[in-house]
Amino acid sequence: MNYNDIKTIDKCTIAARGGMTLLSQEEINRMMEVGQGGVHELFRKCCLAVLNHDASDDDAMAVLNRYPDFNVKLIPRERGIHLQFTNAPAQAFVDGKMISGIRDSIFAVLRDIVFQSAQKEVSSFDLEQPFDITNYVFEILRRAEVHQYGLEPNLVVCWGGHAINRVEYQYTKDVGYQIGLRGGHICTGCGTGAMKGPMKGASVGHAKQRIDNGRYVGLTEPSIIAAEAPNPIVNNLVIMPDIEKRLEAFVRLGHGIIVFPGGVGTAEEILYLIGILSDKRNQGIPFPFIMTGPKESAEYFYQIDEFIRFALGDEVADLYEIIIDDAEQVAVKMMAGLSAVKLHRSRHKISYYFNWALHIDEKLQFPFIPTHENMASLKLYRDRPLGELAASLRAAFSGIVAGNVKEFGRQQVLKHGVYQIHGEKDLMDKLDNLLKAFIEQKRMKLPGSEYVPVFEVVKEA
The missing domain is CATH 3.40.50.450 (Rossmann fold)
Structure with a gap:
């Protein structure tokens, strides 16, 4: 692709919408601090993904390479945070104005990446505790006005x-x-x-x-x-x-x-x-x-x-x-x-908008980090309790997804080679057949992409 043919908007500033207009000065100050610091690059990537909404590309690194000069800057205002974009994808604009739905999504990114990161500094949630994880999920959805x-x-x-x-x-x-x-x-x-x-x-x-x-x-x-x-x-x-x-x-x-x-x-x-x-x-x-x-x-x-x-x-x-x-x-x-x-x-007097009654085991709540060591240690054996095996199989598929499309997983595979998934022979035979079927049916990547496996199924006796 000739990146010189890609059209961009040189500069654009948009005013806050939704919950991002109802911020205290203290909240704005915290957002400015984190938004210009550790989370800025993540915020920039997510904004670019939203603005790049019509592209048929599932490669985050390719998107970033296509718009290397794209940037977004937070501007504090009494009526909330404004955002200033430079070299943004032109497809997100009509007659020089950002498409309304895209603009809403951009401020959702601001809320969920920058605001939530700023709130962590004053949050009482202990994300090592299952009950607090559920309450944290509820709080994010409430802030997004989903409930x-x-x-x-x-x-x-x-x-x-x-x-x-x-x-x-x-x-x-x-x-x-x-x-x-x-x-x-x-x-x-x-x-x-x-x-x-x-x-x-x-x-x-x-x-x-x-x-x-x-x-x-x-x-x-x-x-x-x-x-x-x-x-x-x-x-x-x-x-x-x-x-x-x-x-x-x-x-x-x-x-x-x-x-x-x-x-x-x-x-x-x-x-x-x-x-x-x-x-x-x-x-x-x-x-x-x-x-x-x-x-x-x-x-x-x-x-x-x-x-x-x-x-x-x-x-x-x-x-x-x-x-x-x-x-x-x-x-x-x-x-x-x-x-x-x-x-x-x-x-049973249970809320319609959030299912508090459903029990989710901590094995399904705590983040699985797809390192090569963690992937090789999943213990995929059918003699394990059903819930534990289901959670481990879920993690195995999650790791493959990370290796396919997520930046961390792709970097892990580039650095250390393919993930190895270990388990009992009969179960690994079934898993191997299922994954091969996904590849043959072209379900691993977007159409037109040639899939290169990021995993190896290791069958133990």
Whole structure:
């Protein structure tokens, strides 16, 4: 690519929006200190990812190389923080003005990266304690104004890959449309593919039903935002500190989950949810969980189902339902599940907007750092307790995601070589087959990219 052909806007200043207009002078001073210091580079990268929203590139380093002169500066004002950009991607502007939705997302980045970092200095949360982690997740979502008291429990989380084909993408739109017609709202990882499709479909369903307050919540994290930059339909963006808090936000905020075809990131999410729902302490808590795709993707879900049953036992398959090529049936089943969620929460006086009752084991809450040592020490053996093995398998997939698209993981692989994943031979055979299937189906990277594995499966006797 000829970087000389890339168009930029030389200079632009935008005024604060939303919660970033309601700041004390003390909060502004703290934000200026951290925003010009340790978190500035992270803030810059996340801003660039949002401004670069239309690009089909999941390589954070490539995006930074494309706009080496891009920068953002915080400007203190009595009415909140203003932002000044230099050499910003021109695609984020119309007639010299930043697109409104992108502007909202930029201030979400300011809130979740700079403001939250400044708040840590005065925060009482101990993030070594599971209870405090959950309260911290709640606080981030509250600051983002995601919690809305009194709304029906109808927020459907949709998981799936950003590297899906056209048929699969159309199916995610069809499901979203059917959900939207029935008054459901959508929460996804905020990116393209299976994260954009349901929102796009639901927006049409909402328009037909004259629902003018559609909720399209996007939950992301700093290390993956370049790979899954917010799609233009997201109207409430939240950047969680890491994947574990992002996943906890999904299951506590959402009222049911639909899983579309994806790759290792989707497998990670599935195992995370199974680790929670299989916990005896969560028995009796309704949580609709449906895996679905077009008939062309049936093999993908059969492979996932086979792997889960082999690794964790047939009984865990009772936690989910697989529906192939029937978008309307998916919506009908999900909305029926949401009715059960409402009844349960009403009877037990549980809030509609945040599921405090769900128990999440600390093994799923504490961040997994994908170093080579940690990846090699996961102990993938079927004689371990179900919850522990599910958590370790989740971590294995999380490490592969990091090696594929996250800056830390990519740097680890460049420096030390591929990750090694150790475990018992039979389980590793199944894992190896599943990962090879993902590669053959081109589910590891965006279409057009030639995938180079960042992992090696080591089969122990």
